[in-house]
Amino acid sequence: MTYEPKYKWRETWPGEGRQDFTGYDGDDIVGRIRLDTTTSDKIGLWRWNGGFASWIRERIMPQQGWEENPREASRRAEEHHDRLKALHGR
Numbered sequence: 001m002t003y004e005p006k007y008k009w010r011e012t013w014p015g016e017g018r019q020d021f022t023g024y025d026g027d028d029i030v031g032r033i034r035l036d037t038t039t040s041d042k043i044g045l046w047r048w049n050g051g052f053a054s055w056i057r058e059r060i061m062p063q064q065g066w067e068e069n070p071r072e073a074s075r076r077a078e079e080h081h082d083r084l085k086a087l088h089g090r
Helices: 071-088
Strands: 008-013 022-027 029-034 048-049 062-067
Touching: 022 071, 029 071, 048 071, 062 071
Parallel strands: none
Antiparallel strands: 008 022, 022 029, 029 048, 048 062
């Protein structure tokens, strides 16, 4: 079954054709996913990063990683965001 993102994802650099997206939970940034084209042993994988919201005072690791496709990368970023929300009572 293909993961269906629960947050809104849009191009990080609109109109530039990059494989790079930022997720939003209202005004909060959920995370970022992008196709890795530079890390020698990760080229072709999707890198995800989380932990960008301004209210975060305590981090949860890992806050980045790689997945085979953009749906799985968005899932990892969204799960990380949801864990941060729970930790911070949001």
